Amino acid sequence: MSELGLYVDRKSPIHSLDPRVKILWFAMVLFSSIVCQFDGSVSILIFFSLLIGMIIAKLPLMRFLLTFLYSSIFFLVAVLMWASYYQNTGEYLFTFPLTGIRITNVGLLVGTGKFFLIVNPVIAMSILLSTVKPYDLVQVSSKLGLPYKAGFMFLLSLRMLTLAIAEIRNIMDVQKARGIEVDSKNPLKRVSNMIPIFIPLIIRIMSLAWELSITLMVRGFGYSRARSYAFPIQWGRKDTLASILIIAIYASIAVYKLMGFSLYSLIPRSL
Numbered sequence: 001m002s003e004l005g006l007y008v009d010r011k012s013p014i015h016s017l018d019p020r021v022k023i024l025w026f027a028m029v030l031f032s033s034i035v036c037q038f039d040g041s042v043s044i045l046i047f048f049s050l051l052i053g054m055i056i057a058k059l060p061l062m063r064f065l066l067t068f069l070y071s072s073i074f075f076l077v078a079v080l081m082w083a084s085y086y087q088n089t090g091e092y093l094f095t096f097p098l099t100g101i102r103i104t105n106v107g108l109l110v111g112t113g114k115f116f117l118i119v120n121p122v123i124a125m126s127i128l129l130s131t132v133k134p135y136d137l138v139q140v141s142s143k144l145g146l147p148y149k150a151g152f153m154f155l156l157s158l159r160m161l162t163l164a165i166a167e168i169r170n171i172m173d174v175q176k177a178r179g180i181e182v183d184s185k186n187p188l189k190r191v192s193n194m195i196p197i198f199i200p201l202i203i204r205i206m207s208l209a210w211e212l213s214i215t216l217m218v219r220g221f222g223y224s225r226a227r228s229y230a231f232p233i234q235w236g237r238k239d240t241l242a243s244i245l246i247i248a249i250y251a252s253i254a255v256y257k258l259m260g261f262s263l264y265s266l267i268p269r270s271l
Contacts, residue, residue, distance in 0.1 A: 006129040006158075014057040018239040019132045019140045021246070025053075028250035029124040033117045035254040040112020041263035045253055047116055050123045057131050067126075071119050078115035083107030109264060134158060139233050148227045156212075164205060171200050 014022070029046060036043040054064065080096060083103050090106030134155045141151030175196050183193070 006126065007133055008057075008059055008063075008130045010058040010131075012056060012058045012131070014053060014127070015131045016238070017131075017242055018233055018235050019128075019136045020143065020233075020235070021239050021242050022128045022132055023140065024243055025246050026121065026124040026128050028246055030121045032250040032254045033120040036257045037113045037117040039109050039257060039262050039264070040116055041109060042253060042257045042261075043113050043116035043120065045263075046120045046250070047123075049249065050120060050127065053127055054123070057127060059127075059130055063126070063130070067123060074119065075112070075115050078118075079103075079108065079111035082111035082114055086110060105264065109262070129158075135229075135231070136233055139229055142227065143233070152221075160205070160208070163208065164201065167201055167204050168197065171197050171204075 029050065032046055033043060036046070051064075054067075080099060080101055083096070084101050084107075086104055086107035087102040088104075090104035093103045093105060093108065095102055138148060138151035138155055141154070142148045180196050181193055
């Protein structure tokens with residue numbers, strides 16, 4: 001994981017947009033996913049739009065692979081879980097092998113809709129963090145009227161997360177070199193094996209937090225109510241056009257569903 005968290009340095013149209021546009025994008029994705037949560041045939045349009053966004057942003061191929069891998073696993077679980085509640089509701093389609101769960105059109109639509117309700121905002125947030133520098137996220141909090149300390153705390157939490165993951169890997173390597181077992185097929189034993197990892201991790205994180213607090217105090221962080229930025233973000237014409245396009249796309253999807261339409265009705269029954 002990079003020093004800047006999930007951020008990927010690319011020259012793409014999405015990277016060049018104002019961070020507030022991408023926050024609006026995330027909000028519209030969340031709103032439209034909530035509206036379409038009971039109809040996966042409509043929510044999938046939001047999913048495809050996010051995949052197109054990842055392509056335009058030129059995100060690494062590994063992000064795509066991980067997105068499809070984790071999405072496919074969660075998709076199977078979500079569909080089976082919700083389909084089991086609607087086995088006797090709607091038109092029967094097929095019986096899922098091994099489980100014996102009857103899949104109906106209502107269960108399939110609800111299951112996929114609930115799946116996209118979780119996955120779409122997660123992907124949107126991933127795009128946001130992958131295309132916005134943490135430095136700019138601090139500025140956004142100021143632009144939105146929030147104290148700059150709020151943006152700094154959010155940035156600091158992302159940074160501490162990457163540090164914690166790196167520290168866990170280092171501690172596990174050291175403990176393995178000492179002959180301490182940290183992996184086990186037994187779930188209960190695996191939990192007990194985590195003690196030699198988490199105790200040094202907590203001590204290390206507390207040490208880093210103490211050093212950070214001393215550094216911030218010496219530099220006078222928080223003394224001034226306002227803060228200047230070396231590279232201030234600026235709203236441009238392209239940001240306005242992108243915002244209008246985002247609102248138009250996702251509002252249209254939400255209105256389409258609120259009017260009672262569904263793409264499932266367009267699928268020929270012979271299929």
